[in-house]
Amino acid sequence: MQILKQLQQHGPTSRIDLSSSLELTRAAVTIITNEMIEQGVLYEKGEAGIAGQKATRGRKKILIDINKNFRFAFGIAIDGLKIHIGLSNISGEVLEKRQLEIHPNDINEVTLHHIFVNMKEMMAYNCLEENQILGIGVCLNNRAMRIMKVTGGSGAPNYSELKQEFEKNFQIPVTFDSMISGIARAEVDFMCSTVSSSNLIVIRFSDNIDATIMVRNEIYRGYHNQAMNIAHMIVKPDGERCSCGHKGCALNEFSDDAVYVRIVNAFSKENTPLLYDYVEGNVNSLRVAGIFDYICLNDPGVMEIFKDCVKSFAIFINNIASLADPEKIVFFGTQFEREQFMQLLKEISAEYLGEEILRRVTSCRLKQNEIFLSGCALAVRQFFIQKGGF
Missing domain, CATH: 3.30.420.40 (ATPase, nucleotide binding domain)
Known part of the structure; x- marks a missing residue:
């Protein structure tokens, strides 16, 4: 298990380096890896080279890697x-x-x-x-x-x-x-081809706000298996009352459904002129899945709602960063795949969050599709x- 985990996280590695990093004898690593090569699990990829340096004499390290098509x-x-x-x-x-x-x-x-x-x-x-x-x-x-x-x-x-x-x-x-x-x-x-972040929080916005925390590349679930149950984190004490009984829960302030309801309630030719034209005045055309299109229209009424939501979002991010101290805060979803939306989100959040925290915020490399x-x-x-x- 240790050898496969090391190769999965760090890519092609020599037997000598595996021995050193896993604190196993070279003989043990050689026996295990040779057996796994015979089984087809691993294969020898070639000699290790150092970029920008001339080839040296002597025996070179042979890199081994996982056979990605083994199963x-x-x-x-x-x-x-x-x-x-x-x-x-x-x-x-x-x-x-x-x-x-x-x-x-x-x-x-x-x-x-x-x-x-x-x-x-x-x-x-x-x-x-x-x-x-x-x-x-x-x-x-x-x-x-x-x-x-x-x-x-x-x-x-x-x-x-x-x-x-x-x-x-x-x-x-x-x-x-x-x-x-x-x-x-x-x-x-x-x-990622090699591990760039081993401690991160992954968050997904939809009808709920789901999150999990990775510590040293393993999911931390908590004592009651409910770690990162953050949908009901209070971010606006004077906000709307949530179904849980509290006021100003994150779920009630900036989940997809919450933003959608606010946009629908504000919808009119006077309050949201660009959005009004975009859907040809038909409020029934508005969809939860379309809220990020509406935000990117730069409609003044929609932007006012979005900026107000981002205030609560910034408190949310700050609380998470302070409590868990993750290397990265990663957001999953189609909205975060959109460069225009992420840029807008960061620009508005910068008013409330320090640059150090904002640098940790990024979009997930795994895509919705x-x-x-x-x-x-x-x-x-x-x-x-x-x-x-x-």
């Missing part, structure tokens, strides 16, 4: 009423992806049937047998957990029935986790890296 992984992201299914190799390179819609009236059996049919088709199209798939990773957001009925009475998810359904259809191990944990796992394991990699990352981590092979 493959299925990732399934059930994101509300949308299902994203993808097939990747060990490095997160995508072979195929598909998107399905859940009908609100569909029972679990119907939804799962569609998932299983598509998975089997994807394996057939890519000429893969079950023994070439190391695992299936399934991620669900809060809404999907309710739809798929995996939330128990205590609020903790119970995946046992879902797991049984997968095991009836595939002889492939399966693991489950929250969407935000999978996103964080994919961001660290798939989205490949959110299924959250599941692939879970499968690779649990059924390959942690097992020390396949």
Whole structure:
């Protein structure tokens, strides 16, 4: 496990350097790596070179690396009423992806049937047998957990029935986790060639505000498995009352739904002239998914709402930075993929946040259209890296 984790996080490494960093004898590392090379898990990539320096005489270090096509992984992201299914190799390179819609009236059996049919088709199209798939990773957001009925009475998810359904259809191990944990796992394991940030917080805005914290590249879940439950962090004591009973929760101040409601309430030819023209005066055309388009119109009324929301957002960021001291605060979602929106967000936030904190704020390298990699990352981590092979 240690060797695979080291190679996954740091890329091609020589046996000598593995021995040093893992505090194992050279003989032990040689025996383990040679066996894994015979199995096809690892391969020798070539000689180590130092950029900008002339080649020296003597025996050179031979770099070894993970064979990224040794096995493959299925990732399934059930994101509300949308299902994203993808097939990747060990490095997160995508072979195929598909998107399905859940009908609100569909029972679990119907939804799962569609998932299983598509998975089997994807394996057939890519000429893969079950023994070439190391695992299936399934991620669900809060809404999907309710739809798929995996939330128990205590609020903790119970995946046992879902797991049984997968095991009836595939002889492939399966693991489950929250969407935000999978996103964080994919961001660290798939989205960088070498680890640039080992301590970070990943946040996602949608109908909820989900977050997780990574400490030394591992997810910190807290004593009660509820670490980073920040949707109800109070950021505006005199704000609107939240469903939880408190006033000024982050969820109530700047979640996607909260911003949408404020824009709809302000909508008029006088208050939001550019937005009014944009939707041809039809308030029913406004959608939660479109709020970031509306913000980027630079409509004076919409910008006034956005700037007010950013004040609370800045308090939110400052609190997180002060409490957790992360190296990076990473935001996931289509809105944060838009350079114009991120620039606008940082410009307004700069008025309230110091430059040092603002430098930590960045957008996730994992994109919304490949959110299924959250599941692939879970499968690779649990059924390959942690097992020390396949």
